[in-house]
Amino acid sequence: xxxxxxxxxxxxxxxxxxxxxxxxxxxxxxxxxxxxxxxxxxxxxxxxxxxxxxxxxxxxxxxxxxxxxxxxxxxxxxxxxxxxxxxxxxxxxxxxxxxxxxxxxxxxxxxxxxxxxxxxxxxxxxxxxxxxxxxxxxxxxxxxxxxxxxxxxxxxxxxxxxxxxxxxxxxxxxxxxxxxxxxxxxxxxxxxxxxxxxxxxxxxxxxxxxxxxxxxxxxxxxxxxxxxxxxxxxxxxxxxxxxxxxxxxxxxxxxxxxxxxxxxxxxxxxxxxxxxxxxxxxxxxxxxxxxxxxxxxxxxxxxxxxxxxxxxxxxxxxxxxxxxxxxxxxxxxxxxxxxxxxxxxxxxxxxxxxxxxxxxxxxxxxxxxxxxxxxx
Numbered sequence: 001x002x003x004x005x006x007x008x009x010x011x012x013x014x015x016x017x018x019x020x021x022x023x024x025x026x027x028x029x030x031x032x033x034x035x036x037x038x039x040x041x042x043x044x045x046x047x048x049x050x051x052x053x054x055x056x057x058x059x060x061x062x063x064x065x066x067x068x069x070x071x072x073x074x075x076x077x078x079x080x081x082x083x084x085x086x087x088x089x090x091x092x093x094x095x096x097x098x099x100x101x102x103x104x105x106x107x108x109x110x111x112x113x114x115x116x117x118x119x120x121x122x123x124x125x126x127x128x129x130x131x132x133x134x135x136x137x138x139x140x141x142x143x144x145x146x147x148x149x150x151x152x153x154x155x156x157x158x159x160x161x162x163x164x165x166x167x168x169x170x171x172x173x174x175x176x177x178x179x180x181x182x183x184x185x186x187x188x189x190x191x192x193x194x195x196x197x198x199x200x201x202x203x204x205x206x207x208x209x210x211x212x213x214x215x216x217x218x219x220x221x222x223x224x225x226x227x228x229x230x231x232x233x234x235x236x237x238x239x240x241x242x243x244x245x246x247x248x249x250x251x252x253x254x255x256x257x258x259x260x261x262x263x264x265x266x267x268x269x270x271x272x273x274x275x276x277x278x279x280x281x282x283x284x285x286x287x288x289x290x291x292x293x294x295x296x297x298x299x300x301x302x303x304x305x306x307x308x309x310x311x312x313x314x315x316x317x318x319x320x321x322x323x324x325x326x327x328x329x330x331x332x333x334x335x336x337x338x339x340x341x342x343x344x345x346x347x348x349x350x351x352x353x354x355x356x357x358x359x360x361x362x363x364x365x366x367x368x369x370x371x372x373x374x375x376x
Contacts, residue, residue, distance in 0.1 A: 036116030097138030189331035
């Protein structure tokens with residue numbers, strides 16, 4: 001009996017040792033956080049910016065279940081608040097995956113930065129509402145979709161109205177791409193950092209004194225990042241009959257949109273205060289391919305941004321029944337389009353069903369693809 005007891009104790013010790021080894025091995029594996037969007041999930045960022053590469057875009061099927069952007073349990077800011085309490089003003093990522101984020105929140109609120117269900121970093125906003133989070137773990141090469149949330153001293157929670165799309169190259173010599181992906185209807189992704197930028201200085205990541213070490217130079221960098229570069233992007237197309245097409249979109253940094261095709265001028269329109277614009281024109285249905293050129297002009301009439309959208313008649317045929325068609329921009333995801341169009345991100349499934357003939361893989365969408373929205 002005594003020997004049996006020794007054997008059981010020894011066996012139990014081996015189990016405990018094995019458990020500890022698993023914990024340490026898993027901790028090492030998570031030293032660099034891998035992208036949480038799935039093996040086939042890529043985030044295309046930087047709509048309207050030349051620095052963003054054309055590649056595969058995600059529909060965020062996995063993100064729809066992980067990202068709280070459409071989670072009704074998150075308590076959003078009340079309807080009478082003109083501006084969100086939680087804002088992201090600065091995001092800096094180094095080629096080795098080290099990252100720092102900063103912004104504004106309610107004083108003394110707890111700020112959490114996460115990707116999917118992985119907590120990346122946490123801090124407490126100071127008495128002025130400023131916060132800085134330096135990630136405890138590095139981000140592995142790949143494309144990440146990072147969210148920020150806060151918990152106030154009263155226990156209320158709020159999710160930032162934007163997410164951060166981060167693309168880290170396998171090469172340590174290339175500066176990561178960082179862009180803000182808004183959830184609202186009238187905004188387009190904004191580039192915060194591109195491979196053309198100068199490398200981020202290591203001093204900016206000094207967290208030896210906590211968030212209070214966010215110095216004057218970093219504050220100046222934050223303020224400079226608030227300047228939004230001019231950009232334009234088409235969002236939707238609708239057939240009006242008699243070969244007449246309506247094209248609408250959003251723009252920043254300009255006052256007027258001029259649209260032309262390879263056959264000549266198409267239409268012009270004024271950019272509204274909300275950033276929205278709509279043009280109406282007639283196209284030749286006998287042409288197999290039509291290339292729309294959108295030019296955003298400032299008050300002096302000078303072009304400040306442009307966008308080229310090549311379409312085929314087969315692309316536009318999906319809307320012949322009167323359905324609204326959406327144009328995929330870099331930074332788009334099907335769940336975000338569904339949330340924007342229907343108020344429910346889970347309705348991305350309906351978009352996939354409506355466009356089953358052109359969506360070969362629900363995990364991948366591409367810039368300039370055109371999908372028909374299901375009718376309400």
